[in-house]
Amino acid sequence: MCFKNLPIQFDDNGKASLIGGAGDPYAVTVAEPRDFVREAASRRSAGSMAAPPRLREWSIDPVTRVAGALAVHTVLDLETRAAVEAHSMAMLFRGYEIILKGRDPRDAIDISSRACGVCGGVHSTVASLGIEMAFGITPPPLGVTVRNLGEVAEMFYDHPLHLGLLAGPDYSTAIVSVTNPELVDLASATPAPNANVHGFGTVKDIMDGFNPLEGSIYLEALQYTRIARTMCTLMYGKYPHPSTLVPGGVSTTVTTSTFNEYYANLGNMFDYAKRLALIWDDICDFFLAVDPRYSDVGHRPSNLIQTGIWDDPDVYDATYQNIDTWGRARYSAPGIIKDGELVTTKITEINMGIEEFVEHSYYDDWTGNGGPRFPTDELGNPLSPYHAWNKETIPRPEGKNFKEKYSWSTAPRWDRISMETGVYGRMWTTAMARQLPENPYLEATGDGLRILMPAHDLPEMELNWKIPAKLNAFERNRGRAYGVAFTAAIGMICLMQAFEYWRKGETKVSTPFKVPRDERVSVGVWEAGRGYLTHHMHMDKGKLVNYQINTPSTWNASPRDPLGSPGPYEEAIVGTPLLESVGDDDIKGIDVLRAIRSFDPCMPCTTHMDTGRGIITREVNSCGCTLE
């Protein structure tokens, strides 16, 4: 039984149903948003004459080195040196769901791709998956494999970019020498344990490598974005907005040369993955050893949601009826981690538990107009009125304050719990699920992953990623670094499959289809670099009736929900210690920024629409928004 808060029960056959009773089973009693400052103050003053805390409001707008427009409001307690309040604000309205209404479903592949200038391919892919479910078509095995390889390459673009250019500088000599100069001295006297692999003699050398614009880790990451993009274009034709992803497979012309060229680039990734994992091991272990309070930076409960990626071509059939079967066969497992434990790997249960709230978001509630359009999925599993298939996007940028509304992000919840998602989450679910097929490169051990990176310039190497005992900023980054190796291992598995299909003459990569005219409901389930990604779709008469996009950063950046509970960024910031060794006036807030950036925030960064009631402070555009 995976649900504790939603009114869902399971019979002996595992069939889900609503728990009977009076009234609306999904009713929400709106609570005051949780106010951490007041809680801290009352704890402090209970039975004592203690002086009021020295609080300083600190708003970061925009948060730099994240993708898109994110602002964070915090309150810092200078007495205890910790962040005591946080509000996460997505500053831009995208409107893709509104743009897509009434269109040919196939348009979703191209249009939704523009939601992100980093990894638009994942949106094209998830749209293709949703459409092929609606159309009732299944791609040929090699089509699935090409999609898998494209996704592998996308992760190679995303992870190094974040680790080298966005998060990495937070651990650079340039930054640390300002916030904690004593750590730089200590780092220069600390040999790097994995110097024999990554080549940095001391931890200070690693910190130098993270220096913006000139550090070797920074520059190497920039270079690897190029290699990743080359790999993407081999599978997708172009990137970040592929034109070859179609329902039923891909339209890419692939040959053995395509796969050989891909393999040559993948080989470079093997060595990079080895070095990157151990670089981040050394830097994380250094900080955590120097001061154990670093483990509280960005700490929040281990509640994660993952939708899974990389389909087994021989199992995937694009049907909702078999979604749990092909979902479980994914090389990266879907799943829910609650308080560190895996509670399900069934996509139907993940889907059943999803709700999206707008109590503190710039949207109107849609549930007042009669009952939900879809009280159950096609298998009879109950769905909330707040579920994506029942949701409508109604922008309403009013009531702009923290008690009312303060973000363009909605508040998705699973079983009414705030969930985060990320690279480390998919490794976590994969490790605990232990459902990987036998293969030479990747093994789920229950408490981690054993990853075999083949020889390239560096010798073959086994990397072992362990599920962290405490989820925090350092473990997110460490996980992401190991995620490059995890991805490379899956890339190798998929590449071997591609060669095998080719050898057997199974060279078809797409399936013909017709756009159905009757009513269809479907969901695309995939992951972006940052994790969870779904596109819920409802079509009729050949047009989209409703299209709902839910991205990883919608989960991670969510504001408080109607129950008053904070979103993951907010939760991770509150309680983050301020460990800078400088006076109050010189605090840079680096630990709060480390907490935020460790999620790899991606606030999809285009707004071409305005309701006329909002204020656009700055207009930015992601790559190639060739929207019609």
Add this chain to the structure above:
Amino acid sequence: MTAERDEALDTMLGPGSQIRSAGPMRPGCVLVGGIGLPWLRDLDFGTNWLARAADLDWPDDVVLEDLSYAAHRVMHRLQELLPVKVVLIGCTPRGADPAGTIRRYDLVDTPMPDDQEVHDRLAESVGGIIDLDHTLAVCRHWSALPPDTTVIEVEPAETEFGWGFSEPVEEAVGAVLDMVRDEVGR
């Protein structure tokens, strides 16, 4: 140049489109690159100007290419192409000149952005932001642009979602062509 939009060509264009192809490598070419923000009226000047220019006669060594993508990607492309001369065309709101004003400048006398600015602009670029100034900052920092680089940019009037240029920007199309002809003929 015709002021009519070629919608079929527009549909074909996208970031990275080679309007007048160079192939993957063409050291020594003269690159005329457009940077535009699709479907945002005047802000899409670079791309659409290039699309119109595609049907004209150009010297053999001239490559016309849409560079409407993130700065670091443009840098990587320049490192492949190795042009001896670059002409960048865009439409950037500076606010100091009337709409339709054409600014033509080389980079010799344009101060280099400091490291922090380059880092900030690159951090935005890797997140997918397209911006002429980002491209200039990043490409100049790593010397991806040849010394002989000229920027021709127009002050926009209309920047809302939609098709076609505003009147003052439309009137600038021919003058920009004359400038580009002058640049590539040098």
